[in-house]
Amino acid sequence: MIKVENVSYKYKNTNHKVLENINFSVKDGEIIAIVGQNGSGKSTIGRLIAGISKLKEGSIIIDNLDIAKNKNYKLIRDKVGIVFQNPENQIIFNNIYDELSFSLKNLEKTEIENRVNTALEQVGMLSFKEEDLYTLSLGQKQRIVIAEVLAKNPKYIILDEPTTMIDSQGKEKIYEIIKKLKQQGYTIICITNLADEILLADRTLILDNGNIAYEIERKDLIDKAYILDKFGIKQPTLLKILTELKENKIALELKEFTISELVNSLKGKIINEKSN
């Protein structure tokens, strides 16, 4: 479990706090989406939890590790992996094996190989193992970066706008990976500006003016989608459709929030009405 308590943050060269008394927790196995307008402090939270930025005010507790008290940031980085928007900025090598094994150097060779293969498998890139990284698409490179994080065996994964730069086909592949990782038991924080990523989350936190202004649970997504509008966050198209249907007395209960689920659910309703 991750517990963020009364966290505030101010950058050295600015006067105002970018985060002000933030409180939230992330349960094991959950996917949390953090949304908010540009500059609302999403990445700052991600970097604090990942132990990249130094916590100054409040506390962040990751399982039994208290970031404020723990001077050993390596322990935190072992538990929490982070992936950023642009894979080009995270890739150092041209060879995929070199890239994935770089931070595993003190492990035994067979263990490194196992981890690299498993991680590549998890992101559907095992068959690309011998390819040069520069030949891959941006989406494929992002999957390699996710694999690199997975190879370090983290429990928590923070994705900071993981698909913002990726084409729509590549986005879908990454969404599938995120869903699979949840099934495998990873706990995921997805920082996002993209409406569709909200559909993956168990809970969505809306960040506004340095505060968590609202929290929407997955089960309330249809009823509370209007709140996203209030904070200037684009609604997933699927949610708009579901809301309109509900307003027209066609209430559908979706679990996966996919188009095929929507179609099947509608089909079910039509067949039911015909037989009544």
Ligand SMILES: Nc1ncnc2c1ncn2[C@@H]1O[C@H](COP(=O)(O)OP(=O)(O)OP(=O)(O)O)[C@@H](O)[C@H]1O
């Ligand atoms: N290194 C820094 N020094 C000073 N100010 C910073 C620094 N990094 C971020 N900021 C400021 O802090 C605020 C929050 O930034 P942050 O990157 O956390 O927001 P964000 O919600 O991730 O934005 P975006 O949607 O653009 O990624 C912004 O006003 C930003 O300009």
Ligand SMILES: [Mg+2]
């Ligand atoms: Mg950001």
